[in-house]
Amino acid sequence: VPGKGDALAKAVGTPPPQGLVEALDEEQVVALAGLVTRARDSQSNALERAGDDALRHVPWILRKAVEKILR
Amino acid sequence: MSEALENRAEILKLARLLGADAGELSFLQAVPASEVRAFREQLTDALFDGDRGLLGRLAAGSKLLPGNIAAVIAQKALGPLLCARIAGLTDAAKAVDTAKHLPPAFLADVSVELDPRRAAEVISRIPPALVADVAAELTNRGETVAMGRFVGFVPDAGVQAAMARIDDPSLLRIAFTMEGKERLGHMISLLGLDRLESVMLAAEREQQLAEALDLLEHLGTELKAAIAARAVEHGALLDGLVDVAASDDLWDVLLPIVALLPPAGKDTVAALAARLPAAALDGVLRTVATEDLWTVFVPLAADHLDPPGRERIAEAIAEVPDAIVNSLADAVQRERMWPALLRIAATMSTDQLSRIADRLLGAGLEDRLPDMIAAIEETGLWQPGLVLIAGLDGGLKQRIAPVAAALGAAHRARVVAKARELGLLDALGPVGAALAG
Numbered sequence: 001v002p003g004k005g006d007a008l009a010k011a012v013g014t015p016p017p018q019g020l021v022e023a024l025d026e027e028q029v030v031a032l033a034g035l036v037t038r039a040r041d042s043q044s045n046a047l048e049r050a051g052d053d054a055l056r057h058v059p060w061i062l063r064k065a066v067e068k069i070l071r
Numbered sequence: 072m073s074e075a076l077e078n079r080a081e082i083l084k085l086a087r088l089l090g091a092d093a094g095e096l097s098f099l100q101a102v103p104a105s106e107v108r109a110f111r112e113q114l115t116d117a118l119f120d121g122d123r124g125l126l127g128r129l130a131a132g133s134k135l136l137p138g139n140i141a142a143v144i145a146q147k148a149l150g151p152l153l154c155a156r157i158a159g160l161t162d163a164a165k166a167v168d169t170a171k172h173l174p175p176a177f178l179a180d181v182s183v184e185l186d187p188r189r190a191a192e193v194i195s196r197i198p199p200a201l202v203a204d205v206a207a208e209l210t211n212r213g214e215t216v217a218m219g220r221f222v223g224f225v226p227d228a229g230v231q232a233a234m235a236r237i238d239d240p241s242l243l244r245i246a247f248t249m250e251g252k253e254r255l256g257h258m259i260s261l262l263g264l265d266r267l268e269s270v271m272l273a274a275e276r277e278q279q280l281a282e283a284l285d286l287l288e289h290l291g292t293e294l295k296a297a298i299a300a301r302a303v304e305h306g307a308l309l310d311g312l313v314d315v316a317a318s319d320d321l322w323d324v325l326l327p328i329v330a331l332l333p334p335a336g337k338d339t340v341a342a343l344a345a346r347l348p349a350a351a352l353d354g355v356l357r358t359v360a361t362e363d364l365w366t367v368f369v370p371l372a373a374d375h376l377d378p379p380g381r382e383r384i385a386e387a388i389a390e391v392p393d394a395i396v397n398s399l400a401d402a403v404q405r406e407r408m409w410p411a412l413l414r415i416a417a418t419m420s421t422d423q424l425s426r427i428a429d430r431l432l433g434a435g436l437e438d439r440l441p442d443m444i445a446a447i448e449e450t451g452l453w454q455p456g457l458v459l460i461a462g463l464d465g466g467l468k469q470r471i472a473p474v475a476a477a478l479g480a481a482h483r484a485r486v487v488a489k490a491r492e493l494g495l496l497d498a499l500g501p502v503g504a505a506l507a508g
Contacts, residue, residue: 035095051153
C-alpha cells in the first residue's frame with residue numbers, strides 16, 4: 001500500500017521491509033514507528049548524557065579541545 | 072524452527088532492542104518471522120551506525136592508551152553505552168586487554184548495549200573465566216535476550232564456563248532467543264545429558280515448554296533420542312510437551328521428537344493426541360500433511376493407540392479435506408505403510424471407508440492396488456482392505472480390473488475366497504470379476 005510504511009521509513013531512516021508493512025494495518029505501522037522514534041530518542045539522549053559524563057572527567061583545561069572532538 | 076516459535080523469539084529480540092515490552096509488539100504475531108528479523112537488523116544498523124565518525128575517533132584514541140588506563144577511562148568517563156558503541160571499532164586485542172581490567176558488572180552493562188555482530192572478534196577473544204563472570208551477572212539481571220544475541224559468538228570454552236553459572240530457566244530463555252541457532256545443537260551437546268534433563272524439568276516447572284520444544288528441535292538425533300527417553304520417565308514433562316504442542320500448534324516440532332521416543336512414550340503421546348478435541352485433531356492432521364510427517368503419525372496411530380483411540384483418528388481422517396487424504400495416500404505408498412494404514416482403517420465404518428476410498432487409492436491406483444493387496448495378506452485385515460476396493464467408483468474399478476486380473480492365480484483365489492466369505496465379492500464389481508477370472 002503506497003504511503004502505509006512512510007511513518008516507519010521516516011522513523012528508521014530507510015524503507016522498512018515490504019512484507020512487514022504489508023502484514024500490518026496503518027494503525028500498527030504508526031504504533032511501531034512510535035516505538036522506533038522513542039528508542040532512537042532514548043538512545044540519542046543516552047549518548048549525549050554519556051558524552052557529557054565523559055567530559056566531566058576531563059580536566060577543565062583540556063575540556064574545550066576534547067569537546068571539539070566529541071561534538 | 073517452527074514459524075510460530077521463531078516469530079515469538081523475534082518479537083522478544085525486537086522488544087529488547089526497542090526498550091519496549093514484548094506485549095507492546097503483540098500485533099507482530101501475524102507477521103512472518105523473517106520480516107520481523109529483517110526489520111530488527113535494519114533497525115540495529117540504524118541505531119548503531121549513527122555517530123560512527125565520533126565513535127571512530129574515540130576508538131582510535133583508546134588505541135594509544137595502556138589497557139589499565141583505558142579501563143579507568145572507559146568506566147569512569149565513557150560509560151557502558153559509549154564503550155559498547157566503540158567496541159566494534161576498536162582494535163580487538165586492545166578491547167580485550169581493556170576488558171580484562173574492568174569489573175564484570177560494568178562489562179555486563181556494556182554487553183546489553185552491544186551489537187555482537189559488530190564486536191564479534193572482541194567477544195571471541197574474551198577469556199572464558201571473564202565470560203562466565205559476566206554471564207553470571209547478566210543472569211542475575213534477567214538479561215537473557217541480550218545473552219541470546221551474543222552467545223553464538225562465544226567460543227566453546229567460554230560457553231561451557233558460562234553455562235555452569237547460568238540457571239536452567241535462564242539457559243532455556245537464552246537458547247530460545249539465540250542468534251545463529253544452527254550452533255545451538257552443538258552448544259547444548261556441551262551441557263551433557265544430565266544438565267539437559269535438568270533444563271527440561273525446569274521448563275516443565277516454569278511452564279516454558281514451548282521454549283523447551285524449540286531447544287529439542289535443534290538437538291542432534293542422538294542427544295534428542297537420549298533426552299526423549301528420559302522425558303518418558305518424567306510423565307508430567309511429556310504430558311506438558313503434548314499440551315503445548317496442542318495449545319500452540321507445535322506438532323511440527325513435537326512429532327519428529329516423538330518418532331525417537333521409546334514405545335512407552337509413543338503410547339503416551341498417542342493416547343494424549345487421541346483425546347484432543349476434534350478441531351485440535353484436525354489441526355494435527357493438517358500439520359502432518361503440510362510437513363509430511365505421515366511416517367511418524369501413521370505408525371503412532373496404528374501401533375500405539377487402543378481401539379477407541381484409533382477409531383477417533385480414523386474418524387478424523389474420514390472427515391479431512393481431499394488434499395490431506397491425498398498426502399496421506401502418497402506417503403503410505405512411498406513409505407510402504409499400507410499394513411499400518413490398514414490397522415487404522417480396520418476401525419472405520421463401511422461408510423467412512425467408502426468415503427475415502429477414491430481419494431486414498433485413486434491417484435496411482437495401478438501401483439497402489441498390488442501393494443495394498445499384499446498388505447491385506449500380510450496383516451489379515453481383509454475386511455477394511457476389500458471395503459476400500461469396493462468403495463471405489465465404477466470408473467476406477469473398471470480401470471484397475473486389468474491390474475487385478477494380472478495378479479497370480481493363487482493370489483487371486485485367496486482374495487476371491489475372502490471376499491466371498493465377507494459377502495463383498497459382488498460389491499467389488501469389475502474387480503471381483505477380474506479376480507474370479
